[in-house]
Amino acid sequence: QSALTQPASVSGSPGQSITISCTGTSSDVGAYNYVSWYQQHPGKAPKLMIYDVSNRPSGVSNRFSGSKSGNTASLTISGLQAEDEADYYCSSYTSSSTPVVFGGGTKLTVL
Amino acid sequence: EVQLVQSGAEVKKPGESLKISCKGSGYSFTSYWIGWVRQMPGKGPEWMGIIYPGDSDTRYSPSFQGQVTISADKSISTAYLQWSSLKASDTAMYYCARLYAESQPFDYWGQGTLVTVSS
Numbered sequence: 001q002s003a004l005t006q007p008a009s010v011s012g013s014p015g016q017s018i019t020i021s022c023t024g025t026s027s028d029v030g031a032y033n034y035v036s037w038y039q040q041h042p043g044k045a046p047k048l049m050i051y052d053v054s055n056r057p058s059g060v061s062n063r064f065s066g067s068k069s070g071n072t073a074s075l076t077i078s079g080l081q082a083e084d085e086a087d088y089y090c091s092s093y094t095s096s097s098t099p100v101v102f103g104g105g106t107k108l109t110v111l
Numbered sequence: 112e113v114q115l116v117q118s119g120a121e122v123k124k125p126g127e128s129l130k131i132s133c134k135g136s137g138y139s140f141t142s143y144w145i146g147w148v149r150q151m152p153g154k155g156p157e158w159m160g161i162i163y164p165g166d167s168d169t170r171y172s173p174s175f176q177g178q179v180t181i182s183a184d185k186s187i188s189t190a191y192l193q194w195s196s197l198k199a200s201d202t203a204m205y206y207c208a209r210l211y212a213e214s215q216p217f218d219y220w221g222q223g224t225l226v227t228v229s230s
Contacts, residue, residue: 036216038156045206045220046156057218089155093214098172100158100213 003028003101004090011109017078020106022090023071028101030071034093037066037075040105041086049088050075077108085110113137115145115207115221122227123197130193131224133207140188141165144210146217147181147192151203159205161213162190170213197228 005023012018022029022037029035035053038046048057050066053073063078073092077084090103118132133145146161160171164183171181183190190207205224208217 032214034214034216038217045223046208046217047220048216048218051216051218091156091216098158098174099170102155102157104155 003094004092004103006088006090006103006106008104009107009109011111012077012080013111014080014082016080017076018080018108020075020077020088020090020108022073022075022092022103024073024092024094024101025071027096028071028092028094029068029073031095032093033068035066035068035073036091037064037073038089038091039084039086040089046089080110082110084108113209113219115209115219117205117207117221117224120225120227122229124230125197125199125228127197127228128193128195129197129226130191131205131226133190133192133221135188135190135209138209141185144212145183145190146208146210147179147190148206148208148217149175149203150206150223156206159192161210164188164190197226199228199230201226202228 033053037050040046053068054066065076087105089105114136116134144161147159149157159175160181162169162181164185180193207221209219
């Protein structure tokens, strides 16, 4: 069982917006603004999409945005495109003995 | 261009040893941490440990402490992940990735090394 809880799947039609949640605890998501989101296409390495809750690395589309409220972080993808279909993982810095924990992943299907 | 290039897929038997590698280029290898991440089929990534090639400072997740060894050779900009005695449960994809600090995200990833342990 992963430390951070994500929905197993979400779906949306092209052009729509979707939001993926990532629920942790007061020891990880709730304690630090060090939440990241990664996109992973089948057979590929993860790609950093959001860091420090809401910052986008250079080159990442502004259709991707992140936020946090309490122990839950969220990734929103607006203007869904077929290429967004992938698995998405959240991660957070934590005060536990393992410094970083990941979520179990959410499969995004673009209908 | 920052690149992390990992060694190729491995097929091993239980009890055998293994060392996989991750070569960095396009940046100052000694100024960033390199982490190792395990991803089992259909599962989320797991943080295994990190090393700072500049001084070889190494940190492990308790789940992997004693099970693997992380090392680096800064003279050839290469980090390593090794096992002394593989188990079938070590079968997974292993990624190396770069990070600026322990609290920071993995900003560049290697392509992954698939390790299969089977008798």
